[in-house]
Amino acid sequence: MTSDSGVAHPLSRSLRDWQHHLRERLRVVSDQPEQEARWLLAAxxxxxxxxxxRNALLPIPGDQGEQIVALLDQRLAGVPLAYCLGEWSFYGLDLRVSPEVLIPRPDTETLVTLALEGLAEEGAVRVLDLGAGSGAIALAIALARPQAEVWGVEHSPAALRVARANGALLASRVHWLEGDWYAPLDGALRFDRIVANPPYLADDDPHLPDLHHEPRDALVAGPRGLECLERIIAGAYERLSTSGMLLLEHGPDQGAAVRRLLGNAGLCAVRTRCDLAGRERVSSGTRI
Ligand SMILES: C[S@@+](CC[C@H](N)C(=O)[O-])C[C@H]1O[C@@H](n2cnc3c(N)ncnc32)[C@H](O)[C@@H]1O
Structure with missing residues (x-):
């Protein structure tokens, strides 16, 4: 069955018809419509x-057609692709994501790589991820260092459910704790790495309108944008093992402020790494 416009009627579309239909509709929101069409169909x-x-000519029954249209409508309404698909790739891991968690960013893979540098492959090392969100950082580290003991702290119960689900899917043994930064941790624990990609936008940041599908709590730190970084840095010294290191992702214009905070908190070897575009994105300091 073909309509006047030459497009197969929705009720008689094959997989290939749907793929063409999605590709054409997605052109307005995507610069890779062919690829997105395939991902949305697969989801x-x-x-x-x-x-x-393999199944390009498979006829798609009406109820599945409705599911395809529902996903397409979400995407055309501007919902990020990751939320439409319900999963996203980070550091080679397929993670479940939902609007309760920040979509893990490629920039954050730099934080993981730097945290793993020099982290022993054998032996009992301990790693703490503060503000775990989907669990992206904690899980990437736990899977790269199977001998490490990893903790992930998150104050949003809904986000923590996503992190736990990802941990279960990836068969990882991360200790997930709900609460405010260091508060839910056993006071005697000391960590070889403390990592965080905390909220670091100011509450009037001009990027916020473009990010309105993601949880505001995951993005906004307060009036200055530095509030979460300050609290994490202030509590780090006493939580680090003797040779432990704190690594923080931050905004490109926050490098100088974060280095100052790290130095004031008594941390040594303070440095900042840039992303490929030369923007200051990850700062670190060690206890000795
Ligand atoms: C920028 S998101 C990072 C999520 C994840 N680590 C990632 O990199 O994709 C910051 C996370 O910190 C959490 N968060 C905000 N305030 C917190 C607090 N006081 N204690 C613990 N987690 C907090 C947010 O809920 C959010 O999940």
């Missing part, structure tokens, strides 16, 4: 990419 139908190719 709506529960198929992988190979199955999509």
């Amino acid at each position: 709506a139908l529960g198929l992988d990419a190979t199955a999509l190719l």
Whole structure:
């Protein structure tokens, strides 16, 4: 069945018809419409990419067509692709994501890489991820260092449920704790790495309108943007092991302020690394 416009009627579309339809509709919101069409179809139908190719002529029943349209409508309304798909890739891991968690960013992979540098592959090292969100950082480190004991702290119960679900899917043994930064931790614990990608935007940051699908609590620190970084840095010294290191992701214009805070908190070897565009994004300091 074909409509006047030459497009197959929704009720008689094959997988390939749907793929073409989605690709054309997605052009307005995406610079990779072909790829997004495939991802959305795979998510709506529960198929992988190979199955999509193999079954191009498969007729799609009406109820599945409705699921495809529902996902397409969300995407056309500006919902980030990660939330439409319900999963996103980070550091080679497929993570579940929902609007309760920040979508893990490629920039944050730099934080993981730096945290793993010099972190022993054998032996009992301890790592703490503050503001775990989807669990991206804690899980990437736990899976790269199977001998490490990893803690993930998160104050949002809904986000923590996502982190726990990701931990279960990836069969990782991260200790997930709910609460405010260091508060839920056993006071005797000392960590070889403390890592965090905390909220660091000021509450009037001009980028916020573009980020309105993501949880505001995951993005905004307070009037100055530095409030969460300050609290994490203030509590780090007494939580680090003797040779432990604190590593923080921050905004590109916060490097100088974060270095000053790290120095004032008694941390040594304070330094900042830049991203590929030369913007200051991760600062660190060690206890000795
Ligand atoms: C920028 S998101 C980072 C999420 C994840 N680590 C990532 O990199 O994708 C910051 C996270 O910190 C959490 N958070 C904010 N305030 C917190 C607090 N006082 N204690 C613990 N977690 C907090 C937010 O809920 C959010 O999940």
